[in-house]
Amino acid sequence: MSFFNSFLFYDLVFLILFSTFIFIFLYKRRKKLDREGWLFLYRTSWGIKLINSVGTKYKKPLNAIAYLAVACGYFLMVGMVYLLGKIVYWYATIPELAKVTKIPPVMPLIPYLPSIFKLDFLPPFYFTYWIVIIAIIAIVHEFGHGIWAKVYDVHIKSTGFGFLGPFLAAFVEPDEKQMQEKKIFPQLAILASGTFMNILTAVLFLLVMWLFFVSVFSPAGVTFDTYSFSQVPIASITAVNGVQVIAPSSENILKIMNDGLNELESGTTSYLSTKEMVSSQNDGFFLFLYNDAPAIRSNISGAITSINDVNVYNKEELSAELLKYSPGDVISITTSDGENIETKEVTLESNPLDPTKPYLGIGYNIQQNRGGIEGKIYSLITSFKKPNVFYEPIINPELATFIYNLFWWIILISISVALVNMIPASIFDGGRFFYLTMLAIFKNQNVAKRISSLVAWLILLAVILMMFFYSFSFFI
Numbered sequence: 001m002s003f004f005n006s007f008l009f010y011d012l013v014f015l016i017l018f019s020t021f022i023f024i025f026l027y028k029r030r031k032k033l034d035r036e037g038w039l040f041l042y043r044t045s046w047g048i049k050l051i052n053s054v055g056t057k058y059k060k061p062l063n064a065i066a067y068l069a070v071a072c073g074y075f076l077m078v079g080m081v082y083l084l085g086k087i088v089y090w091y092a093t094i095p096e097l098a099k100v101t102k103i104p105p106v107m108p109l110i111p112y113l114p115s116i117f118k119l120d121f122l123p124p125f126y127f128t129y130w131i132v133i134i135a136i137i138a139i140v141h142e143f144g145h146g147i148w149a150k151v152y153d154v155h156i157k158s159t160g161f162g163f164l165g166p167f168l169a170a171f172v173e174p175d176e177k178q179m180q181e182k183k184i185f186p187q188l189a190i191l192a193s194g195t196f197m198n199i200l201t202a203v204l205f206l207l208v209m210w211l212f213f214v215s216v217f218s219p220a221g222v223t224f225d226t227y228s229f230s231q232v233p234i235a236s237i238t239a240v241n242g243v244q245v246i247a248p249s250s251e252n253i254l255k256i257m258n259d260g261l262n263e264l265e266s267g268t269t270s271y272l273s274t275k276e277m278v279s280s281q282n283d284g285f286f287l288f289l290y291n292d293a294p295a296i297r298s299n300i301s302g303a304i305t306s307i308n309d310v311n312v313y314n315k316e317e318l319s320a321e322l323l324k325y326s327p328g329d330v331i332s333i334t335t336s337d338g339e340n341i342e343t344k345e346v347t348l349e350s351n352p353l354d355p356t357k358p359y360l361g362i363g364y365n366i367q368q369n370r371g372g373i374e375g376k377i378y379s380l381i382t383s384f385k386k387p388n389v390f391y392e393p394i395i396n397p398e399l400a401t402f403i404y405n406l407f408w409w410i411i412l413i414s415i416s417v418a419l420v421n422m423i424p425a426s427i428f429d430g431g432r433f434f435y436l437t438m439l440a441i442f443k444n445q446n447v448a449k450r451i452s453s454l455v456a457w458l459i460l461l462a463v464i465l466m467m468f469f470y471s472f473s474f475f476i
C-alpha cells in the first residue's frame with residue numbers, strides 16, 4: 001500500500017486542516033480569549049444547563065455515589081504513588097529497562113508517539129485517535145466536576161476550552177470561593193469526581209471493546225513469543241561463526257559477531273544469537289542463546305495458521321498436529337502477520353528431551369503468570385483473549401483494527417489520566433485532595449500545608465530521580 005493510500009496520509013491531512021481551523025478560530029475570537037502562560041482559554045456557557053439539570057435531577061443518587069468517588073480518589077492516589085516509587089526502583093536497579101521501554105518515563109501524550117520512539121509493543125497512535133480521545137476524556141472529566149459541584153450547590157461560572165496550539169483541553173470553572181466555604185467532604189467529592197468519571201469511562205469502553213472483539217474477531221492461528229533458548233556459560237563458548245574465541249567474554253564474543261544471525265559453539269552444541277541479544281545481557285557468566293532449531297533457522301515469524309494445509313487455532317492444536325510427524329519429516333508451515341501470508345518448507349528435528357518426537361523450536365510467554373497489580377489489571381483488560389491465539393477480523397481488517405485500537409487507547413489513557421490527576425501535587429486535583437485530607441486529620445491549616453508541601457517536593461524528587469536513572473542507563 002502506497003503512502004498516499006494509507007490512513008497515515010489522511011490522518012496528516014486532518015492534522016493540518018484541524019490546526020489551521022484552530023488558528024483561524026483563535027484569531028477571530030482573540031478578544032474573547034484569556035491567556036494563562038502559553039495556554040489560551042475560551043470561556044463559554046456551553047453545557048452549564050445540562051450540568052445543572054443532571055446535578056439537580058439526580059442529586060440524591062449522586063450524593064450517595066460521591067462516597068464511591070472519594071474512595072476511588074484515595075485508591076488512585078495510593079496506586080499512583082506506589083507506581084511512581086516502583087518505576088524509580090526499576091530504573092535504579094534494572095538499567096536495561098530504559099533501553100527496552102525506549103520512551104522517557106515523563107513524556108506528554110502526543111500523536112504518533114509509538115512511531116517516533118519505535119515502540120512495537122504499542123498500537124499506532126494517530127492524530128485522529130488523539131483528538132477523539134482528548135475530547136471524550138476531557139469533557140467527561142470536567143462534566144464530572146461540574147455535576148458534583150451542582151450537587152453541593154457550588155455555582156458554575158463558566159465552561160470552555162483551553163488551547164495550546166492544536167492541543168486541546170476542556171474546563172469547568174466553579175466558584176472557588178463558594179467551594180472553599182463548603183465542608184471538607186463535598187470538596188473532596190468535587191475534586192475526585194473527574195477522575196472517577198474517567199474510571200467509569202474506562203470500564204464502559206472495556207465492555208464496548210469486549211463486545212466489539214467477540215463480534216468481529218475470530219481465532220485464526222497460534223502466536224509464539226520467542227524461539228526455544230538455553231542458558232549457556234560464557235566460558236564454554238569456543239567459536240563464533242567458525243572463528244575461535246580466545247578468552248571468552250561478552251566483549252570478545254561481540255567483536256567477532258556479524259549483523260544478523262550468528263552461530264555460537266559450546267562444546268559439541270551449536271546455538272544461534274544476534275549482537276543485540278548478546279549486548280543486552282550483562283550477567284558476565286551466562287548468556288541466553290537460541291537453540292539451533294528449525295523455527296529460527298527457517299525464520300518462522302508471525303502467527304502459525306496451518307501445518308500442511310491443516311488449520312490450527314491454539315497451541316494445543318498446533319502441538320497435536322506436529323506430533324503426527326516424525327523427526328526428519330518436511331512440513332509446510334503457513335504464517336500470517338495480519339497483512340502478509342507466507343508458506344515455508346521446514347524439516348523437523350529430534351526433540352532434545354525425547355528424540356522420538358519432532359521438534360520445531362518455538363516458545364510461549366504465558367501471560368496468565370504476570371504478577372502484581374499491573375499483571376492483574378493487564379489480565380482483566382485482555383481476559384477475553386485466549387493466550388497465544390492469533391485473531392483475524394471477519395470484516396475489513398483495517399477498519400476493524402482501527403476501531404479496536406481506538407477503544408484500547410481510550411481505556412489506557414482514561415486510566416492514565418485518572419492516575420496522574422490524583423498525584424498529590426498542587427498542579428493536579430490530587431494536590432488539594434491530599435491537603436484537605438491532612439486538614440481533616442490534623443485540624444490545622446498550617447500543618448496540612450506543610451505536610452502537603454513536603455509530599456509535593458518528595459513527588460518532584462521522585463520524578464527527578466526517575467529521569468536521572470533513565471538517562472544515566474544509556475551511558476552504562
